[in-house]
Amino acid sequence: MSRAVIYEKFGGPEVLELKEVPEPHAGPGEVRVRVTAAGLNPMDWIIASMPEGAAKWGITLPAGFGSDFVGVVDEIGAGAEGYAEGDRVYGGAIAQAVADYAIVQTGPSAFYRLLPLPDGISDAVGAALPTPGLTAAAALDTIGVRSGDTVLIGGAAGGVGVLAVQLAKLADARVIGTASPGTFEFLRSLGVEPVEYGTGLVGRVRALAPEGVTAAADLFGAETAEAALELGVPAQRISTIAVGANPPGGVRATGGTDAAPGSLERITDAILAGTITVPIAASFPLENFREAVELQAGRHVHGKVVITT
Template sequence: MKAVTVPRFGGPEVLRVTAVPDPVPGPGQVRVRVYAAGVQPVDLAIREGLAPAGVELAPGLIPGNEFSGVIDRLGADVDGWAVGDEVLGFRLLGCAAELVAADAARLVRKPAGMPWEHAGALSASGQTAHLALTALKVVEGDTVLVHGAAGGVGTVAVQLARAWGATVVGTASEHNHGYLRELGAIPVGYGEGLAERVRAVAPRGVDAAFDAAGRGALEASVELVADRARIGTVVDYPLARRLGVLGIRGERTAARLAGLVDLWEAGALRLEIADTFPLERVADAHRLVGTGHVRGKVVLTP
């Protein structure tokens, strides 16, 4: 099969698309022919050699941590799935490829009407947003500040917080302010004076803040939120430790992903695809994500 590989750690230029052996599903696994695979900021960090907690990286790895596609082979001891089933799912690495072997317990059935690109881009951002809002104890009546609200994680976080009954203030570049209003958020711009701009649109205060952007978001958040246990980031863990706020991590689950799929089917979750790229243009996909100004998600389409 063809797969994206990282022969050495570095910038987008190190990425290669090469022929590698087809994966063979082990016990409890299935093999999926990948139709779409989301590209995350964490994929860029891994390409540079920055390992997630508890993970060892080696040159030659295949990046990518979410996918959608069609099951083409079953491993031993797999029940409830069949060759030809359309699915979406996740694993830590290996998804930026034509084929992926994944645990059957990490799959969800793809609704017939869900575009492949949406299915391949939902797991990482959607589950991250759900984990974060849960960790920050967002409830009805809260005012929540979401930094990076127009990105993949922010897009879902805004909609979940609104569905849970919260008022949402979202930071984004000015050209994305109309988009945030469509999602139900009150938009504010990045940069100097952020705290004052947020106070102007949320005069009764901010109850919780979620950083999916970096770039001064946590410093502004501690000015605005009284309880530092209700400030969290998925971007800047060192600064989170220094400020005494949450560095949010957690395990993805098929149950959480299925809940997000249910919301999509009900018309309660909008997903935005900024652009799609074939595997051969993976470096362009990484460059686009690296700008930090993507609306929604970037997707590879093997």
């Protein structure tokens, strides 16, 4: 037997339960990973609380919880090439990560790639990377952020935001990030010029950048995308990750599936070089998973919430 966080009906953190389940095994084209850390994302509780969110990912009840993880390969199915038992890896498996084991599809059709985690990167940091890293890279690559840009990034202190602002800085862009005042000092430490979100955002950005904004990425809702349009940013240089197929004003909807090959490797290289930092807001043992989920779902932490197994 092994442990996994399971839910049998849709709802908030209260529907999640830590249960003893039969130990899973790798089938053809699969590897089994002994999970050591799982990083939480908004999509995890959206899937668990909304049937339409679960349906988008093909999730049916009962279901596991969480997607991003770090662990060690300990079982390899027939035809799963490129892995060896004992490999330290990171990646994703939808609705499987908060558990003792995750079963991961390999091959070109897999949604997530299972990647080797470099020495020098902790389990907690590795678990914080797959979904946020791919999403941040896609949000910036979609709009071609480059040297000389002034980029407005909405939701700059969130799990995706902290990576996006640092990737934009590495591209030699000026970065203005929307956030709550309590995160301003943290954002300034990353080289970001913070601005408070909410009513009056356009005026505050104009005061901060009177010469104008050239690109924008909205990582939380549509407010930043709408402000960027009002500021005169062309729609093709505005991306959004949170409004589905109907972004405002024809701006470019994107997500982790649009990330360029090698995006996560580029981020891990930058972490090892000390040019990107990944703040871990809190870490909880698997037995305290509900406290971790409640903290992450509140959306008031800067940095990642991690569960260790």
